[in-house]
Amino acid sequence: MTVATNLTLEAPQSIWNARWNRFRRHRLAMTATIFLILLAIACAAADLIANALGVDPSAVDLFERFSPPSSKHLLGTDEIGRDVLVRLLHGGRISLMVGLLATALGGAFGVLIGVVSGFLEGRTDAFLMRFTDCVLSLPIIPLLIVLGAVDLSKLGLPQAWLNSPSVSFWRIVVVIALVDWTAIARISRAATLSVKHRDFVQAARASGATRLYNITAHILPNIATPLIVAGALTVGRVILFESTLSFLGFGVVPPTPTWGNMLTNAQELVTSAPALAIYPGVLILLTVVAVNLVGDGVRVAFDPRSDS
Amino acid sequence: MTPLLDVRDVSVRFPLGGSWFGAKQILRAVEGVSFQIAAGETLALVGESGSGKTTLGHVVSGLRSPTSGSVEFRGEAITRSGEKPIQLVFQDPFSALDPRMLVGDIVAEPLRIRGGVSTAERRDRASRILTQVGLPAESISRYPHQFSGGQRQRIAIARALISDPQLIVADEPLSALDVSVQSQVLNLIKDIQESQQIAYLFISHDLGVVNHLADRVAVLYLGRLMEIATRQDLFERPSHPYTRALLTSLPRVGRGRRLPGQGAHGEIPSPLSPPSGCVFHTRCPRAEKLCTEQVPELLPVEGRTQLAACHFRGSGP
């Protein structure tokens, strides 16, 4: 070959490096990330913290009802003398886990629907998208309540399993995932459509690539960006749904504490102990704000145009 | 001897619209096209945008099945899936390379899809082929966004070459590049042409480039073949008025005169409702009543090697 071009290549800076640098410069998103990490650690270490403070999270102590913040009970106690801080941390576990798991489950379903729909086009696409529109046009909270009220034994699930305490947790994960996958499905479909007609997919097809190869090797990596952003927003929404459902009594049921069901009791005590109604709500608010900010940061970090 | 590629009477029609109520319209993208390519030969396919060049390229490379007609590669029908010794080079070098893949993986992709080649060997062959197209071997560990348009087109060419194809379909590989880069990539293609026995279907609207590369030229208008001839015959003695019109519009540096005849006037008609008879008659300087009524067949021009679809083929203007 006669052609030899003198070109100097830049150092192989990976895309991820560049993104991380952009993300780091987004101050709000960084603060939010740190907050979420600290919150997650604190929730995970709830039992250790309880031990260190010398409180038993489930102990009822009627002599210590509504006690104000002290060195033992940093945020005071509730109407039957349980430590509020430790209960909040335990509730945080549920909220964060439901947020992540329901998003993962619903997201996986949404990506499946969206990618298949966008990749196959035609009748399959029309059918799947009408289905998605259907679900999208339903009033979510009433639907969640009905789903949350469904008697699982009528579905033929084994009674032994239904009696285990984790059922109300998994049920809320599934119920929310069943309802909140539509946004991700639509986003994956749009992204798939824009990627599948790019020439690199055609080139692979011309070399004999199967559909599965194209979806896994080309489509999925290329639609990851909008999906990560949508996923972050979904986590925030799911946490709100979970707290609303638990608050209304159709989610995780007491005595397992969640931010939502801690507010159910607090509702009746607004005159005597308004603080009990403030803490869980503030935590929900801060967590969802933080998740939204992280999503925003990811969007900026993944958008190469924001480099200027 | 069987030709390498045998395209026989291929038509591609797209149904448009066609909801529950509306009547379907049919877009005739390609109508009754036949040609052959011999091993190692370069056939250029020229025509204006909308003439069906790209669709025909997709049919040849197996990306699209023809509505009717057949495409055979060394005597065997081309299927939409399965292994093919045909590779593609696209017009837009930005869309042709997956931005999420390393260049080495992009170039070696045909081997990965075909299977049976180890990762280490794929890497090795990718870096070798990249140096062949004039890029440093270290390019394999870079991402496409670190390369310019011309360099990306080299990468695309490397990907096409790696699986030792017998035919490369190149769809306007130069037209998205800067003029200065165009000539470099053109030279690269010419070098490969000379050093390796690969046949090309070279799709272009740029007759200057075609004159540089092609052995034979096929002229497409509204999905139909107007003329097919060796390069020399076509450029020196075009026998179809449309070919003459195309050549007239070609700037000729350093020559005192343009080819006799007139350029095509007016707009290219819609392929949804192509004109009756000879599809070119609405723009043809010498159209007569016969042209509006009867479709001219693609027939040999007397005393020459070329075929032309014109009632007045051969008779000068």
Added chain:
Amino acid sequence: MIRYSLRRSLQAALVIFVMSFVLYNLIGLMPGDPIDVMLEGNPSVTPELMAQMRALYGVDQPLVVRYWRWLLAALTGDFGYSNTYFRPVLEILVPAILQTLKLMVLTLMVSIPVSLLLGSVAARRPNGWVDNIVSVLALTSISSPIFWLALVFIIVFAVKLQWLPAGGSSMAGAPLMEQLTYLVLPVLTLASFTSGQLIRYVRASMIETLNADFIRTARAKGLAEHTVVLRHGLRNAMLPVVTVIALSFGSLMSGALVVETMYGMLGMGKAVYDAIVNKDFNVALAGLLFATVVTLASSLLADLAYGWLDPRVRLE
């Protein structure tokens, strides 16, 4: 365009039909069965009587048969009886629906002007201090659980400041002003909940519009800034905003359910919630179906309005 409207309406009707079947099944999956609920706590009920009752009400029939009967009756406006109030379902739901509509309309009357104002003010200088404040407000609004928002409003305005009643509704025939005081907190809560999303859309839509060429032309012509923003900017930014408002009916409905439960208002949401808690199957089913119809109808309207307003869609 007429063909398009017709097709979309047909589609929506089909969706409602399918959804009615799905909801019927879902309700059937709720704990207990209607006859049990009806005869609950009555010691004189024998198993034979139970069986008789089941046959009488058709509960022993296969699901599809029961659904079909229910559907035929529903189409004539007969949604059955409530088994908590022992009155026809519609008699319970119609006043509740009116109450909810009042809440929703008042909410939109507050949130739309507020969102348009805040959104366009923020869009005038993206990333300026006004924009930042508005963005924080909007972010807080979309990140707050609505039931907690209601709780906070009750604590602040009803318990601490004692300006407004914490819930319930006025006596019948009370003066208008008194009736309104009971609506202030619910409307405020629901408006804070819906405005966040709306503000974000208005802002994004305005920023895009204000960057368009025709706005620059208007500015270059020397038009006053407020004329540019209002006459040219807002008007063109309205198109996507109108769609979003119509599409947000579903979430407005969801929000109304929570707000009504929180403030003890006798609206649709509360009716559906109580029906589910009390296993009042017929009321729950009709209520849910109504909520679905409203959301579907509003998204259908949004689609059609978009078609009329934007000629590009019409041509498709």
